[in-house]
Amino acid sequence: MRTILIVGGGYAGFYTAWRLQKKLRAGEARVIVVDPRPYMTYQPFLPEVVAGSVEARHAAVSLRRHLTGTELVAGRVTRIDHAHKTVIVRPAAGQDYPLEYDIIVVTAGAVTRTLMIPGVAEQAIGLKHVEEAVAIRDRLLTAFDQAAGLPVGPLRRKLLTVTFVGGGFSGVEGFGELLALATSLVGRYPELSPAELSFHLVEARDRILPEVTDKPGEWVVRSLQKRGGRVHLNAQLLSAVDGHVVLSTGEEFDSELIVWTVGNAANPMVHNHTDLPIDERGMLVVRPDLRVGTDDAPVPDAWGAGDDATIPDLAADRPGVSTVPNAQHAVRQGKLLARNLLATLRGGALKPYVHHSLGVVATLGLGRGIFQFHRLVIMGFPAWLMHRGYHVLAVPTWERKLRVLAVWATAVPFGRDIVSLSSVQHPREAFLAAENVLAGDAPRS
Numbered sequence: 511m512r513t514i515l516i517v518g519g520g521y522a523g524f525y526t527a528w529r530l531q532k533k534l535r536a537g538e539a540r541v542i543v544v545d546p547r548p549y550m551t552y553q554p555f556l557p558e559v560v561a562g563s564v565e566a567r568h569a570a571v572s573l574r575r576h577l578t579g580t581e582l583v584a585g586r587v588t589r590i591d592h593a594h595k596t597v598i599v600r601p602a603a604g605q606d607y608p609l610e611y612d613i614i615v616v617t618a619g620a621v622t623r624t625l626m627i628p629g630v631a632e633q634a635i636g637l638k639h640v641e642e643a644v645a646i647r648d649r650l651l652t653a654f655d656q657a658a659g660l661p662v663g664p665l666r667r668k669l670l671t672v673t674f675v676g677g678g679f680s681g682v683e684g685f686g687e688l689l690a691l692a693t694s695l696v697g698r699y700p701e702l703s704p705a706e707l708s709f710h711l712v713e714a715r716d717r718i719l720p721e722v723t724d725k726p727g728e729w730v731v732r733s734l735q736k737r738g739g740r741v742h743l744n745a746q747l748l749s750a751v752d753g754h755v756v757l758s759t760g761e762e763f764d765s766e767l768i769v770w771t772v773g774n775a776a777n778p779m780v781h782n783h784t785d786l787p788i789d790e791r792g793m794l795v796v797r798p799d800l801r802v803g804t805d806d807a808p809v810p811d812a813w814g815a816g817d818d819a820t821i822p823d824l825a826a827d828r829p830g831v832s833t834v835p836n837a838q839h840a841v842r843q844g845k846l847l848a849r850n851l852l853a854t855l856r857g858g859a860l861k862p863y864v865h866h867s868l869g870v871v872a873t874l875g876l877g878r879g880i881f882q883f884h885r886l887v888i889m890g891f892p893a894w895l896m897h898r899g900y901h902v903l904a905v906p907t908w909e910r911k912l913r914v915l916a917v918w919a920t921a922v923p924f925g926r927d928i929v930s931l932s933s934v935q936h937p938r939e940a941f942l943a944a945e946n947v948l949a950g951d952a953p954r955s
C-alpha cells in the first residue's frame with residue numbers, strides 16, 4: 511500500500527486529506543498528515559476572535575476529530591529529501607526522526623513577513639494564529655483595566671494607543687474589529703473617554719486593501735476615519751523600540767499594542783530545506799494540475815498547493831500570473847489535488863486548476879463590511895452580513911458552523927464577553943501568591 515504524506519494540515523492540507531479519506535478505496539493508500547498544530551486554523555475568523563465575536567477554540571478545526579481515516583503526526587517537517595522519499599520530522603518532544611513516503615503533498619503555508627525594524631521583534635505581535643488573536647484581545651482589555659486606574663498622562667495615553675502595521679486584508683480586518691471592540695468597551699469604563707482612544711493603521715503604499723479597487727478602498731479609509739481611526743498612508747514604520755513608534759512621515763507616539771500584518775513570506779522549510787524546485791521567492795513551483803514542477807518537467811510523486819506554492823492562474827486575463835495566496839484558492843486547490851492524485855493512482859486524466867474569483871468580502875468591525883465582485887460593490891451592514899454568511903458556510907464541518915452561530919446568536923441579547931484572560935499565561939502566580947501569604951503568616955499559638 512502506498513503512503514501519501516501531507517506536510518501541513520492547514521487549509522490546503524486539511525481539504526486534501528479530507529477528500530482523500532472520503533474517496534480512497536480500502537487498501538488503496540495510507541494518508542499521513544504531519545503538522546505541529548493539532549488543528550487547521552480558520553484564519554478568516556481571527557479578526558472576529560480579536561473582537562471576541564468568535565470563540566478562539568471555534569476558529570480551530572480539530573484534525574483528530576475530522577480526519578478520522580488519516581494518520582496524524584504531531585511534529586514539524588524540517589527537511590524534505592524527495593530523492594530518497596524521506597522527510598525529517600521534529601516532534602514536539604523527543605528526537606528528530608525520518609519518515610518515508612511514496613507520494614508527498616506539500617501544503618505548509620506561508621509565514622508572516624518580518625522586516626528588520628528596531629523594536630518590532632520585541633514589541634509586535636502577528637495576526638496569523640489563534641494565540642496571536644487571543645493575545646491581541648487580552649492586551650487591549652488589560653490595557654483598558656490598567657488605564658482606568660491611572661491619572662491622565664503619558665502612561666495612560668500609551669495604554670490606550672494601538673498601532674496596526676500593514677493595510678492588507680488581515681490588517682484592515684483586524685484593525686476594524688479591534689476598533690469596534692474598543693469603541694464599545696469604552697462605554698463600560700466611566701473613568702475613560704472615547705476621545706482618549708488612539709488607533710493607528712500604518713501603510714507604506716498610498717492605499718489600503720489592494721484586493722479592492724480604488725474607490726471602495728477610499729471608502730474603507732473614510733469609514734475607519736469616521737470611527738476615530740487614524741490611517742497613515744505612504745508611511746513606513748522606522749522604529750518601535752519600547753513601544754515608541756516612529757513613522758517615516760515624522761510622526762512619533764507611544765503604543766501599548768503593535769500588531770504586525772505586513773503580509774506573507776515563503777515558508778522557511780520549503781524555501782531552504784527541500785530538493786523540490788523552488789522559485790526566486792522561495793515558493794514551491796507547481797503546475798496547473800498541482801503536480802510539483804514545470805509544464806515540461808513534472809516531478810514524479812510530488813504535489814503542492816496553497817500559500818507555499820506558485821501556481822499559474824489560468825483564470826487570469828493575461829499569462830504569467832499566479833494564484834493569489836488566499837483561502838478561496840487553498841480550499842479548491844486542496845480538493846482538486848486530492849482528485850488528481852487519485853486519478854494518477856487509478857490511471858485517470860488530470861484536470862488543471864481554474865478558479866474564477868468569487869469576489870472579496872471583508873469585515874470592518876461589528877455591523878460594517880465591504881464586498882466587491884468586479885464592478886459590484888456593497889458597503890456597510892449588508893456587506894458585513896455577507897461576510898458572516900459566507901464564512902459560516904465556508905468553515906469546515908457542521909459542528910463548527912453551529913458552534914460559531916450559537917456564539918453570534920447569544921451575543922445579540924447579551925453582547926460580547928469583555929474579560930481579559932491574560933492571566934492564563936501565568937497560571938501558577940495565584941497559587942504561588944497564596945503559598946507566600948501562608949509562609950509569611952505568623953505561627954498560630
Ligand SMILES: Cc1cc2nc3c(=O)[nH]c(=O)nc-3n(C[C@H](O)[C@H](O)[C@H](O)COP(=O)(O)OP(=O)(O)OC[C@H]3O[C@@H](n4cnc5c(N)ncnc54)[C@H](O)[C@@H]3O)c2cc1C
Nearest residue numbers: 518520521522553554587618619680816817836837838840
Ligand atoms: C487574519 C487573516 C484573515 C484572512 N481572511 C481571509 C479571507 O477572508 N478570505 C480568504 O480567502 N483568505 C483569507 N486569509 C488567507 C487564508 O487564510 C490563507 O490564504 C490560507 O490559510 C492558506 O492556506 P494554506 O493551507 O496554504 O496555509 P495554512 O492554512 O497557513 O496552513 C499551513 C499549515 O502548515 C503547517 N506547517 C507549517 N510549516 C510546517 C512544517 N514545516 N511541517 C509541518 N507542518 C507545517 C502549519 O502549522 C499550518 O497548519 C486570511 C488570513 C489571515 C491571516
